[in-house]
Structure formats: C-alpha cells, structure tokens
Amino acid sequence: MRRAELAGYRALADAAQIQAIVVGALMMRELHTRYxxxxxxFVWLFAEPFLxxxxxxxxxxxxxxxxxxxxxxxxxxxxxxxxxxxxxxITMRSTHCFRANASLLYxxxxxxxxxxxxxxxxxxxxxxxxxxxxxxxxxxxxxYELPRDWGLFYLGWAYMGLFGCGFxxxxxxxxxxxEWLEKLVGxxxxxxxxxxxxxxxxxWLPPRLQQAALxxxxxxxxxxxxxxxxxxxxxxxxxxxYETFVCAAMIAVGLMLCRNVHRHLIVE
Amino acid sequence: xxxxxxxxxxxxxxxGGHVALADVSLDVPRGFKLGLLGxxxxxxSTLIRLIxxxxxxxxxxxxHGMSVSWPLGFAGSFQGSLSGIDNMKFIARIYxxxxxxxxxxVEDFSELGRFLxxxxxxxxxxxxxxxAFALSIAVEFDCYLIDEIVMVGDSRFHARCNEHxxxxxxxxxxxxxxxxxxxxxxxxxxxxxxxxxxARYYDDVQQAILDYQAL
Numbered sequence: 001m002r003r004a005e006l007a008g009y010r011a012l013a014d015a016a017q018i019q020a021i022v023v024g025a026l027m028m029r030e031l032h033t034r035y036x037x038x039x040x041x042f043v044w045l046f047a048e049p050f051l052x053x054x055x056x057x058x059x060x061x062x063x064x065x066x067x068x069x070x071x072x073x074x075x076x077x078x079x080x081x082x083x084x085x086x087x088x089x090i091t092m093r094s095t096h097c098f099r100a101n102a103s104l105l106y107x108x109x110x111x112x113x114x115x116x117x118x119x120x121x122x123x124x125x126x127x128x129x130x131x132x133x134x135x136x137x138x139x140x141x142x143x144y145e146l147p148r149d150w151g152l153f154y155l156g157w158a159y160m161g162l163f164g165c166g167f168x169x170x171x172x173x174x175x176x177x178x179e180w181l182e183k184l185v186g187x188x189x190x191x192x193x194x195x196x197x198x199x200x201x202x203x204w205l206p207p208r209l210q211q212a213a214l215x216x217x218x219x220x221x222x223x224x225x226x227x228x229x230x231x232x233x234x235x236x237x238x239x240x241x242y243e244t245f246v247c248a249a250m251i252a253v254g255l256m257l258c259r260n261v262h263r264h265l266i267v268e
Numbered sequence: 269x270x271x272x273x274x275x276x277x278x279x280x281x282x283x284g285g286h287v288a289l290a291d292v293s294l295d296v297p298r299g300f301k302l303g304l305l306g307x308x309x310x311x312x313s314t315l316i317r318l319i320x321x322x323x324x325x326x327x328x329x330x331x332h333g334m335s336v337s338w339p340l341g342f343a344g345s346f347q348g349s350l351s352g353i354d355n356m357k358f359i360a361r362i363y364x365x366x367x368x369x370x371x372x373x374v375e376d377f378s379e380l381g382r383f384l385x386x387x388x389x390x391x392x393x394x395x396x397x398x399x400a401f402a403l404s405i406a407v408e409f410d411c412y413l414i415d416e417i418v419m420v421g422d423s424r425f426h427a428r429c430n431e432h433x434x435x436x437x438x439x440x441x442x443x444x445x446x447x448x449x450x451x452x453x454x455x456x457x458x459x460x461x462x463x464x465x466x467a468r469y470y471d472d473v474q475q476a477i478l479d480y481q482a483l
Contacts, residue, residue, distance in 0.1 A: 018364075025361035033349050106338045106345040108321040109362055263324045264280055267317060 022109055026118035045126035049085045050133055056081050057134075069204055071234055074143055078134060079225045080198040083160045086127040087167070087196075087218065091189060093119040094168030095175045095182055102267050112258045116168050124161050153228025160221040162247040169254025173261045197222035202237040214239045217246045270296040270319065270336065270411060270441070275328035277314055288314040289325075290465030296411060296441050298334060303452035303473060304445040305480040306462035312445035313341065315462065316415050319443060334410035334441070340400050341415035348389030352380060352399055355388060363407045370406045377402035377428060394421045405432050411441035449477045 031042045040047065057077050064073050094116060101115045138144035147153040175181050193199070197219035202210050213219050220243040227236035277289045288311045296302050304312045317323045319330060320339040338345055346355050356374055360367040375384065378398040380391075388396065398421060404412065412433065421429075433440075434455060446452055452459060452473065459476035461468045463483060470476035 021364065022362050025358050028361075029347065029350065029354070029358050032354055033347060103345060103347065106320070106322050107359075107362055108338065263326070265323065266279065267322050 018109055019111075019114065022111075022114045023118050023121065026104070026110070026114055027122055030118055030122055045122065046130035046133060049082060049089075049127050049130040052085060053078065053081050053130065053134055069201070071201070071230065074138060075145070075229050076226075078131065078144075079229050080222065082127055082131045082134075083157070083218075083222060083225060084196070084198045085130075086123055086160055087164055088189060089123045089127070090120055090164040090168045091171060091185060093123060094172040095185055097168070097172040098176050098261060098265060102265060105262075105265070105267050112172075112262050113169075113255065116172055116258075117165070120161065120165050120168055123164070124157075128157065147229045148231025149228045151228065152224050156221050156224030156226075156228055159224060159243055159247060160218070163217050163221060163250065166247055166250025166254050169258055170250060173254065173257035176261045176265065177257075192218075195219075201226065201234065203235040210237060213237075214242065217243055217250075269298060269333040270294075270443075271329075271331045271333070272319060273329045273331075275315070275318055275330070276326045277311075277318060277323070278326045287465050289318070289462075292328075292462075292465075292467045294460060294467065294469065296443060298410065299439050299441055300458065301442040301444065301456045303456035303459040303476070304443065304462060305449070305452065305459055305476055307483065310462040311465060312462055313339075313415050315467075316341070316413050316443060316445055320413050335408075337404045337407070337409040337412045339413045339415050340404055345400060346388045346396070349387050351387055352378075352384035352391075355399070356384075356403065359403050359407065365407050370403070373406040374399070374402040377405065377432070394425065397421050398425060401429060405437075409440070411443065414442060414444045416446055449480065453477055 031045070035041045035044050057074060060073050060077050066073055068076060097116055097119060098112055104110045104115065105112075135144055135146070139146065171181075171185070175185075195213075195216055197213070197216060202213050202219065202223055205213055214237060220238045220240075223236045223238040226234065227238070230236075272292065272294045275289055275292045276287075278285045278287050292311075292315060294302070304315060306312050314323075316339045318325050320336060321330060321332075322339060347358075350358075352374075353371075356371060357367060359365075360370050375381075378384075378395075378401075380395060380399060383391065383395065388399070391399070433442075442455070444452065444456065456473050459470045459473045461470065461476050461480055461483075468476075468479075470479075
C-alpha cells in the first residue's frame, strides 16, 4: 500500500473514532438534559415505551382474546407497537432537533449528523431494552416465547433503525427549513398508522395488495421482526433489495438536506 | 497558520437576505495576535464563527493549520440546563482531554466553587465567562478565538486572563474582537477593520484604531 493511501485510511479511522466519541458524549448529555438526575432518571428511557406497550397489550387482549389469524396477540402487539414507538419517538425527537442543539455546534467536531444520531441511538436502545423487559416478564410466566430466529429479528430492528435515521434526518432538516411543517407531523403520523404495517401482516391482505404493501418501508421491517419472532408458524413477506435501497436513499437525501440546513443555520 | 480565502456570508432574510461579509481574506500565522475592529453589525462575530467553523460560509474557504478553539463569547458552547460539572465532562470527552486535570484547573481558575454543581443558566455573565475561559485554556489550543468575552468580569478575572493567556501562553495565536481599542492596541500585532462587509488589514494597529474611530 502506498504511503498516501495509508495516511488516508488513518485519517478516516481517526475521524470515525472522533465521531464515535462525540456521539457517545452527546448521548450522555441527552440523558442528563432529558431525564435529569432526580427521580427515576434514565429509567424513563425504557419505562415509557414499556408502560405504553403494556397498556396496549391489556386492551388488545380484552378485545381480541389470545389469538388473531392464528398469531398470538401478545407477540403480535409487541412486534407491532414497540417498533412503532421507535419510529414515533424518532419523529418527535428529530423535529427541530438541530435548533434545540444549535449551541453545541460551537464545538466544530460536533456535526448535525451527530446530534441526530445520538437521539436515534438512544431511542433505539431504549426501545430494545423495553422489549427485553416486557419479554422477560411474560416469558417468566410462560405467555411469551423467545424469538425463533434472532438473525431475522435483529435485521428487522436494524432496518427500522435505518429507516428512522433517514426519516429523522429528512424531517429534522425540513422542519428547520419550513416552520409550518411541524404542524403536519401529527396528522401525518396518524394517517400512517393503518398503512405502516403495525396492525396487519402482509399475508392477511388480498393478493393484489400484498405486493403494494411491500412498497412501504416500515412494512418490510415489521414483517422481518415478526418473521424472527414467530418463526415458520406464520407466512411472512419482505423485499430486502427494495428495503435496503429505500433506507440508503433516504439517508443520502437526509444528509444532503442536513448539509444545506447547516449552511443556513444561525448559531445563536 | 489559519488561512481564510474570499469568505462570503449571506444570511437569509427579506429583500434577498443580509450580506454580513462580502469578501474577506486573512491569514493568522502561529503566535500572531490579530484584532478585529468594527462597529456593531460590521461582521466581527460572524467572521469569528466562520473562522471557528461553527457556521458554514456562503462561499470561500477556511483552513486550519493548527488547533483552533471554539469561539469564546457570551452565547453558545454551553447547555444551560446542565451543571458546570456536566458541561466540563462533555468538553473533556469531545476534546479528548484528561478530565481530572481539566477539572482541577477549572475549579482553580474559575473560582466558581459550589456553583459548578448548579445549572449554567443560573450563572451571571461574568460566571459564564469564567467557566468558558477556564475550559478553553484547560484544553490548550494553538489559537484562541475570542469575541468580546475578556471584557466582562472583575479586575481579578482580568488579571488571571492576562496571566494565563498573555504571559504563560504568549506563544499562542489570537483572533480577538473587541470595542476596547486600548486593549487591542496593547496586545495585538495587527488589526483588521471591518466595514460594509469588507475588511482592511493594518500592520500598524494604532492607525487601524484611528481609522476605526473616524468611521
């Protein structure tokens, strides 16, 4: 390897290390500012999705009983509402994310992407911990079985995280550029509910709708998580090539918007 | 050496926006102390933020050939709801400095005592200045960007700033924006007079001050 090339790799590794340190420090900081050091503190990070999901489980169990289309309600709700919570929290946290943290840009190694990444990662870990806690509680009383295929399970979560990352980057930048957009976020998320895949499995749909459903990126993520959780007992449909492409494209567009916003952002 | 080439910064606004800087170029060699002069709104703070790479220019290039501090000023760089200690930890993490050493220095320099455990938003301007200053000196930079902040604080703070920044760190470069012309005249090796988005460089700081006062 030529010397210049080697130096290039070293600079890249160094930059990656700085970025990791910055994102880590931002996460610590976010925990402190959001939850403070009083009362339960950062326990709320997963206590909140935990409470939400438990409530939904109770309501659904009363309405639907223990099975829906032969799928255990408990696992269905967990694999639906928990990833949905992740998406909704990322949406909430990325709206005006840059404005709220603009004073941090005074330190030039802190970049817009880091601000968003710190928030997305916190939500990601919080939701996964909440899932594990709920799973453990119901597993210990024999109401919940561990995921059949951990690979598919985590792949689904990873796609949900990547999708959330792209979505957050785009939303965070757009709300910075157009103030009024913030008002539309609530209705938009509400209208997404029936089509995002939280309430249905693709296999339950009429055949001509099945292919169409896979165009929705979250549907693929939900299907993957459910394929991992429920195993071969249910038929799942997902389109990995499309999902990968859409997530990558959203992140790329988000990064470009981010750059554009930084050019116009006034740091107090 | 910091090299700044044809910097232009336009802020969005009505009637096509506000041109804060039209075309500014400058160099800051190692150890050089550059004063920025200009009336309110002439673009001193904007220029400092651009040199610090806090904001991105509309066009132009900023290159750092040495380590450059974040812009020390009244605003920014702290999260108000966090305590001084938490802010200290954050700075130590992202600048990869030794936390215990940084903390000892900041406690000693800032003399904030138990206030370090209180949220920064409860601090007075002078207390903030002491904390910001102590942190940046503890991290150690080749060049410090200072926006007015040396002016606040009491005489004791001034004396400590002088000791740490101008005596012990006399070899460091400075970019200093201030309305205090006698201070600029005393410490700077050269001055940049900003007016109407353009800059004029003076080797003779006294001449720059005279022209500034005649504006």
